Structure formats: C-alpha cells, structure tokens
Amino acid sequence: MAHAYTPGLKVTEQIELHKRRILPLKGEVLVKVGDKVTPDKVVARTELPGDVDLVNVAQHCNVEPSEILEIMLKKAGDSVEEGEVIARSKSFFGLFKSEANASMKGSVENISEITGQVLLRGMPKPVEVQAYIVGEVEEIIPDEGCVIRTYASFIQGIFGIGGETHGELTMACESPGQKLTPELIKPEHAGKILIGGELVTADALHKAIDTGVTGIVTGGFHDKDLVSFLGYDLGVAITGHEDLGITLIVTEGFGEIAMAARTFDLLKSKTGRLASINGATQIRAGVIRPEVVIPFSETEQVDETLMARTATMGLQTGSPIRVIRQPYFGHLGSVKDLPSEPTVLDSGSKARVLVVQFDDGSDAVVPRANVELIEG
C-alpha cells in the first residue's frame, strides 16, 4: 500500500540554509566565494533579449513582398531609432513617397520577402538578482549565479502572496489568538514585518499597505478578503508575482485559526531582528512554500545539538502534528497511535488513520492524509 504523504511545514530555531540565487538566462556573477552579503546586494546580472515587433513594410509602402529588399534603407543587423524610416518607396515618377518607420529602438533582425514584414528587436532588458538574505557566498555557479549560506531561524507558511522582501520583525498582536485589526497598525510600522495572530482583516491589510508595512505573517486569512485584496478569485495556488505593495504569509490556513504557539513564540523571540520573507507559493509538483528567514547575527552561536534535530523523522508516535481538515481543522496535538489497518471513516471511505491526542488532552481518529507534521 502506498504511504500516506504527510507533508510538514518547518518551524525551526536553527537551520543551515543554502539559497540558490540564479539568473533566468546566463550572465555575469558579481560576487566571489567568501563574500558577505546583505539582502539588497546584487549578486548576478544579465540582459534579457529585447521585445520584438513586426513592421509590415510591404503594406506600408504599397509594394509586393518580393520587392521589399529594393526599398529597404536598413539591412539585417542594423540598429534603428524609434520612428526612424527603415524603408521608402517611390511611385508615379517619384512624385509620391511611402515610408515605413521603426516602431521601437533596437535593431533589424529579419527581412522577409514572403510576407513583406520586417522583424525588429528592441533594446535588451537588464535583469538583476539580489542576495535576498544575509549570509556568505559559498559557491559560484559560473555565468548563472551563486549559493548563499546562512544560519537562521526558519519558518515555512502554508500560503503566501507577494515576492521577496525584508524588514525588521515587529509584534502587532500579543497572542496567537488575537486578530490583527487596523487600529493595531501604527505609523512606526513602516518598513517592518508585522506578526499577527489568528487572522488579519482586509481593513488591516489595506491600512498596512498605506502605512508602508513590508510584510505580514498571520495564522489565518479569509478567502473573501483574498478575493477583494487580489481583485480576482485565485484558481490555482501559484503566487509570488503579485505586486500589491506587501508580502503576506499565512502559517495555518484559510479562516480564523490561531497561529501555532511554537511559530508565534519563535517569531516573538526574534522581535527586532532583520528577516527576509517570500510569499511565493506553488502547490504542484516541485512544491514551493512561503518562508520567513531570520539569519543569525555574526556574534550569535550556532548550537550543533539543535541543528541535528532538523532532520525529518517522519510520522511517529509522539510526533507533533496539525490537523488540516474538518472536523478538527486547525487543532494541534501529537500522534498517540498509528494503527496499520485501514479504517472506515464517517464518509464511508476506507483510509489509513492515526489517533491524535490534542493539546487539551482529548483524542480523536483522523485520516493520516489529513494531518501534517510540525517539523522542527
């Protein structure tokens, strides 16, 4: 029988992270092994080929496509300015002229005698990759980028919106069960990453953007607020490219769900520290989860015993878990028993289950597919 997949979200005090910072196309790497970097440091740069456009020269100049070479003023490879005349035809003993102009600055890539069209390529577009985290360059990938190593506290969320950013961690809520409402957002939160509790309301999110808050980490979020925030209903969970002026990281799920105490406490213990966050989420093959990275300072000691604990042990008796579906959605507890025989659920389906002991001491039977490990 296939094993139930029990994905876990990492919430860890200490981890050795290796971040690959790679260009979309080959280019120039601007750092060397051993360099210390900060989030804004540009580590690699390249140029993307420019946009292309087709100019229908034959039509503009009233000639047959096969005659196009006779009227071209530019040949393949020549550079052109926007609006520059690239072809000119004369008719009626030279009295009337027809011209075709370049639609953009760039160069002539191709001239077709079949279609009468000229392909222009615009100026290359520079692309830069930043370090994103504080750390040290440990490896160079020639022409592509580098790997940055850092020791950090690390928290994975379940869902996020918005891309990479960084800022100082600041507590906005006092407990994991508190809602992050507009009145909790203050002018001094500009440029900061705010830690919420069980929910961030739509109003609070908008106020945070207006205030200049960089990011918010919250336990829960309502779907209807996501729709109004994005301006559309998200069909598939592939995010990170949104440009809404803030990065949002949801640690538990949709609805009002208190942030796991462990996550909240870890974030609280790091108040005032610089964190890098990324809301990018991709729930497909090659899953990507949003993350909070809080790198250690130069003076901070790495505890090797804590590092060893980061290895994933799989689902075992005693493993800390979170139930991720109704009727116990959002409840935290630990594995009490792992019966091997499949069990018939209330829905009538047969599935492998486990017995979970909740933090309040009660227990329940849930399908193994409906829990996730809290990995540390």
Place this chain on the structure above:
Amino acid sequence: MADRKPEDIKVILATDCGSTTTKAILIQKIGDEYRQTHRGESPTTVEAPFEDVTMGVLNSVTEVGELAGRKLIDENGKIIQPADGDRGTDLYISTSSAGGGLQMMVTGVVRKITAESAERAALGAGAIVMDVLAHNDKRLPHQQIERIRQLRPDMILLSGGADGGTIKHVVDLAEIVGAADPKPRLGSSYKLPVIYAGNQDAIAEIEKTLAEKTDLSITPNIRPSMETENLLPAREKIHDLFMEHVMAQAPGYRKLMDWTDAPIMPTPGAVGNILKRVADEMGIEVVGVDIGGATTDIFSVFTGIFNRTVSANLGMSYSISNVFAEAGLPNVMRWVPFNMDEQDLRNRVKNKMIRPTTIPQSMQELIFEQAIAKEALRLAFEQHKGFATKLKGVQQQRTIGDTFSQSDAGATLVNMLTLNLLVGSGGVASHAPLHNQTAMMLIDAFRPEGVTMLAKDSIFMMPHLGVLAEVNPKAATEVFKKDCLIYLGTCIAPVGKAKQGKQIMSYKLENEGKVIDEGTLSFGEVKLIPLGLEQSAVLKANPARGFNLGEGSGDAIERQVKGGTVGIMLDGRGRPLELPEDPDTRIAKLREWMTAWEVYPTQALGE
C-alpha cells in the same frame, strides 16, 4: 518479443508512469482469454532525489510480482523476458505522463479552422495544449512571440492553409515562431521540435524560416481542404518526437525505452486509443472522463469520430478553487442538500487547494466535495461539446429541405440521446465510497438522455490497455470488456418537460419472460430498480407525449439493458435538467432523489 506470435503471449506486464504514482498491472492468459490478474503501485521517481523513472517502475513491478507469486525482475534489476513457468513476462509496455506530460503549442491561420484542427491533432495525441496561436486570434505579433517564449512548450505544431491556397499567412506564423526562438522546457542541449502540417506549397519557405532555428519535421497537411481533416500523420509524428526528444530528456527514460516492447505512449493518448478501438469494435458511442487533481480529460467517440479535450484547470485538488470560481457558488450549492455558511465554505475550498492531499472525513465533507466534482465534470463536458464539432469552415450545399434543419457546420457531434456508454475514472469518481455516488455524479454532470450504460474504470487501467492495443489488440479489448470496467448500471432518462408529478413514462423490465419490475415514472421523480452485475433485462418503455427516449417524441422503445453494482436508475427529472430555484424545495427534492437512488445514508441528509 519481436519474434513472438501474438498467440504465444501468455503474460503481459504494463506500467503507467503518472506524475505522482507508477501503476503496474499484470495480464495473464487464463484458458483462452486474457484477464487482468494483479496490480501494484509505487511513487514515481522522476524528480529529485531519485531522478530515474525506472526505480518507481521496478518498485511497482516488484509489488505486482510479489502479489502474483511471479518473479518479474532478475538479479541485475532487469525485467525477465520471456515468461517461463512462474518467471518473467512475454511482453512489457508502458505509458507516461510524468514530468508534466507532453506540453504543446499549436498554430493555425484561422482559429476556428486550421488552428482547431491542429488543436484536435495535439489533444488526440495526448498532449496538453498550452495555447493556440492563430493569425486572427486578435493578439499582436509581439504578444504572440512573448507568449511562446513565456510558455516554453515541449513541441510546436504549425499548421495553416489548405493545399494550393495562399502561403503568406502560414509563413507569417512561422516567422513568429522563428522570432520567438523558443527553447524547449526540458534541457537546452537540443533544438525545439516543430512539426509543420500545413499548406504543402509553403514547405520550402517554412524550411527557409525554421530549419536552422528548430528541429523541423514535415508531415502531410492536417487540413488539405476545408472539407477534409487528416490528423493521423501529425499525431504519429507527435508520438515519435515525444519519444525521441521529450521522453529522452526525462531522467531514466532512455533505459525504460530500451526495456519496452512498444513505444512509450503519453497516457491520455493511450486512453483515447483504447476507447476508440472499443467503440469501433462494438459499434457504440462512448464518453469517457478522467477527473484528476489538476485537470479533467474527456474523451468521446460519436459517429466514429474520436475527440479529446483537456480542461487544464478543472480538477479536484490543485484546481478545486478554480472549479469553484468558474462554476460560481450557486451552481455548486445547488447539489448540496443542506445549507452552509458561505464564508466557511469558501475557506474550506481554499484549504483543500493549499492542502490538496487531504480527504473528506465526515459525510458532510464528502457530499460537498462531490457537489464540486459535479460542477467540474459539467464544465469540462461543456468545453468538450464546444470542441467536438463537425468541421468548421465547410461550404454547405443546402437544399430547400435543409432550410428548417438546425444541423450546421460547427455543430457539436455530442448527442446524448445516442450515447451508449459513459465511463468515469479518476480519484473522485473511482474512489467514491459508494458506486451509487459515482453514478449520480455522472448523471448530474453529464445528463445522459434516453438509455445510457454507466461504468467506472476502477483502477485506471485504460492507459495500459491503450498501448497494449498497439501490439495485441485482442488482449486489450478482452481485458477492457471483462476487467477494466465496473458496470454501475443503466440510466433511463426521458427527454422533455412537464409539470411536477405528471406521469411521463410507463415501463416494464423483463428477464426471460419474468417481470422484474413494472410501473410508471412521474416528472420530478427518480427510481432505482435492482439489477445486478452480469444481469440484463429487456426494457419496454412508453414515454408520454412530448417525451423522447431515443425513438422520437412519445414513441415506445424496447431495449436490452445491463445491470450493475447500482442497478437501473430511472431519472424523471426531465431534460434539460433544472433544479427548483426555491432553496427549501431544492433541498427537499435533493434529499428525495439521493434517498431514492441510495446515494447517501438518510441520517446524513438531515431531517
């Protein structure tokens, strides 16, 4: 196996490497017939840290071997061939959709004519069509170029123009493809395969434009004239290139290709292959559906013409939120026999999207998930009906007799009244706790008309049988009929509208002269008549005036009908199917239907 005669083949091993699971089945000749005897599965190992598909294949084969008491893998980790006693297999074949399957872009001059033919060719070959570019698709050239670059398909099918027609437009398209200078999705060490299947007079110009930049192949035109479509050569070329380029790039596939006795086929291409073959052989019209986590595939054979569509973002886990967004809340809720809070419901859907592997634990969750499935299937089938059409762009000679006829070029081929068999497969359909639930999902989503047999492919064996059909058609069709399908029963749905409670049909079911059941059906009523697997009966039914069972309005029918795990399902809800608008009436009616068809336990449906 090259030297073996088909009749010498006694043991067949087949695998399907899906994106998450590799499934192996064993088929053995028992007496004179082939039967599927064992199955095993194991996680697919295409991605890191394994990066070798054959590991998952060997794991699933090992499991099947253990269950069958047959040693299938030797000490060197190779599949033992041929079969000898309780060792080995005579034939090994495989399909694959791992690594995202085959992702293509297609082009044509006119969106509704050549581009649509190109789309049909690619879908029929088992590809996911990422985008369709056409001369008249209202995008500017630079937007089309940007799109090609962005999507990075595995392959492009370039078509356009009838033979002897103008070449300018199709060369335009080739220039756009050339300007995009596309790079293949997997690996950058080879050129992107481009198949040209357009106006044959333009071949020289196409070669001039694309031969250097791409790996160009030429096939006969898929639309040699407006009136004809010739998809087969392009489909075969797609399969060849899939093997040579796309599969060869995926980790471990070169090894797997050496092992198999027939070319590896893309999974959906293989499913289409077996359905078409069975439909042709039995002379029936078939619709098959495979609803997955991310996508829903629909296959149909009507009037001998095969069509396939992939609804890329209609699925039950990764894409569940998209089903909800596309269908809209009221359309999902109309299938739920109790009230739910909207905010809670929306959050539940999103939570399933972000945690796609969870399963319904409570009956309420199951009912809600099956309501969403009905909408996913309905939307996918709407798309299919719009695509499975007669050729568009055909000049029709009309006589005076055609004046009042609705049939037209571009009309859908899908005719629910002539449909004989509806097959459901994929997680939510195959793994529903009760077969009655699968049957009701199929009926509510597809709305079969007249007399329609319902079945499900319990272990999704169709891909294996599709590729087997290429090398041993007899074994493939035998196993399809005996082991692949679980017959749920037959749906009998008179087409028409009437007032609630009005009698719309009288019927009698007989078996060898013995009456199994007889009675009447009222409008708005559903009934379940037990008739088990391997049982059949003669149905004599008289629809009321204004109601049609396939022979015309008010005309009686007499048909042989098949039983199944559910039985005979009489559906008096009328067609088109409309649910009461008043919420209380709708909920009461849903409870009545679900109780009559024994879909959910009465206590789960509330008071």
